[in-house]
Amino acid sequence: MALTPEVLVPRIGDALVEQNLLTPEQLTKALQIQAQERARGNSLLIGQVLVEYGFISQDHLNQAVTQQILQLHGALQQANATLEQRVKDRTRELEIAYQKLSELSTLKANFVSNISHELRTPLTHIKGYCNLLIEGDFDSLQSDQQFALRVIERASEKLSRLIEDLILFSTSETSTIQVNKEVFDLVILTNRVIDQNKGNAEAKKINLSLDTHSKVVQVVSDSSKVTWVINQLVDNALKYTSPGGKVVVEIRSVNQQIEISVIDTGLGIPTEKIGEVFEPFHQLDASSTRHQGGTGLGLSLAKKIITALGSNLTVSSTLGKGSVFKFHLQQ
Ligand code: ADP
Numbered sequence: 001m002a003l004t005p006e007v008l009v010p011r012i013g014d015a016l017v018e019q020n021l022l023t024p025e026q027l028t029k030a031l032q033i034q035a036q037e038r039a040r041g042n043s044l045l046i047g048q049v050l051v052e053y054g055f056i057s058q059d060h061l062n063q064a065v066t067q068q069i070l071q072l073h074g075a076l077q078q079a080n081a082t083l084e085q086r087v088k089d090r091t092r093e094l095e096i097a098y099q100k101l102s103e104l105s106t107l108k109a110n111f112v113s114n115i116s117h118e119l120r121t122p123l124t125h126i127k128g129y130c131n132l133l134i135e136g137d138f139d140s141l142q143s144d145q146q147f148a149l150r151v152i153e154r155a156s157e158k159l160s161r162l163i164e165d166l167i168l169f170s171t172s173e174t175s176t177i178q179v180n181k182e183v184f185d186l187v188i189l190t191n192r193v194i195d196q197n198k199g200n201a202e203a204k205k206i207n208l209s210l211d212t213h214s215k216v217v218q219v220v221s222d223s224s225k226v227t228w229v230i231n232q233l234v235d236n237a238l239k240y241t242s243p244g245g246k247v248v249v250e251i252r253s254v255n256q257q258i259e260i261s262v263i264d265t266g267l268g269i270p271t272e273k274i275g276e277v278f279e280p281f282h283q284l285d286a287s288s289t290r291h292q293g294g295t296g297l298g299l300s301l302a303k304k305i306i307t308a309l310g311s312n313l314t315v316s317s318t319l320g321k322g323s324v325f326k327f328h329l330q331q
Helices: 012-018 024-039 046-052 058-134 143-174 186-203 223-239 271-278 298-308
Strands: 182-185 207-212 218-221 246-254 257-264 314-318 322-330
Touching: 012 024, 012 046, 012 058, 024 046, 046 058, 058 143, 143 298, 182 186, 186 207, 186 223, 186 246, 186 257, 218 223, 218 322, 223 246, 223 257, 223 298, 223 322, 271 298, 271 314
Parallel strands: 207 246
Antiparallel strands: 182 218, 246 257, 257 322, 314 322
16 A cells, blocks of 8 residues: 555545534535536645635634644654564564574584584594505505505595685684784795695696795785685696696785785686685585585685785686686785
8 A cells, every 4th residue: 555644644525524524415515526627627625625615614624634734743653653663673583583593603613613523533543544554564565455545545635634624614603713923935935835736736737836026025914824825726726727727826016015816727717606606615516527526615714814814815717718816915
């Protein structure tokens, strides 16, 4: 129903009938006259017709109009009070819903954290005994046994990294990320990350290199967190780039800040999906036939960490050409 004054108070003609200042027949007659006048091009209010044609006096009309204004005022106050109460009720409902959501979110994070910690212990045993077997501590092994154990060792390492990611993620969900700032050389740190990923890059025949504007680049930040993020970005770049491609970590001085870009010549990301890559547990290729492993947590964690470090992790990408992930650090 449209909100008109009639919803709150009766029309003036009906009000006059209710107050016995006018008979229903007189009102019908007055409405007919109003319609006739309108047909002749005279637009008259019903009150005007009633007075001009002598159905009621001007005084009675004024009284009725004043009464209507007062009634309307009262009705509006009532409507306002009802509206305020409804807003209060809705706000309370929203508060309760938000509280429930927060509780659920904490429950989820605690669940992930508990499960991850529980997985860590048996995995440590698997890795430990696998190592002893490979080292030949129990007996010397035939080459196919050695091979099988190496496969188990690699799979355990991978599982271990996934569990560490899960633990880091659940911690970042339940508490704020702790930042320990210090001064360090970004070039040394990046070279270390590149060295760690060299084997992987060579295996995939990808050229992995550092491109820096200076041999020494001092920054003020949390070195272990920056290491984690660059490592994550390089790992992704290598994962999503085909053999023969290139991955470059670029360090530049831009607007008195240090800009770090991880550039690859890989698959690229479709424009409409670019926002999704930072969502937790989100993988663009979620099909069961996907070639790359991973939890879909890496970029969401990297973004959280970079935000905690006071910057913003951004991405630009061209499908089929490659991607650039970028953030800034203070000098
Ligand atoms: P994952 O464990 O799947 O690598 P991430 O959070 O690190 O999880 O990345 C989320 C998704 O973003 C990946 O599944 C992939 O689809 C996409 N992605 C990340 N990095 C790149 C990149 N360098 N090139 C193309 N796609 C990428």
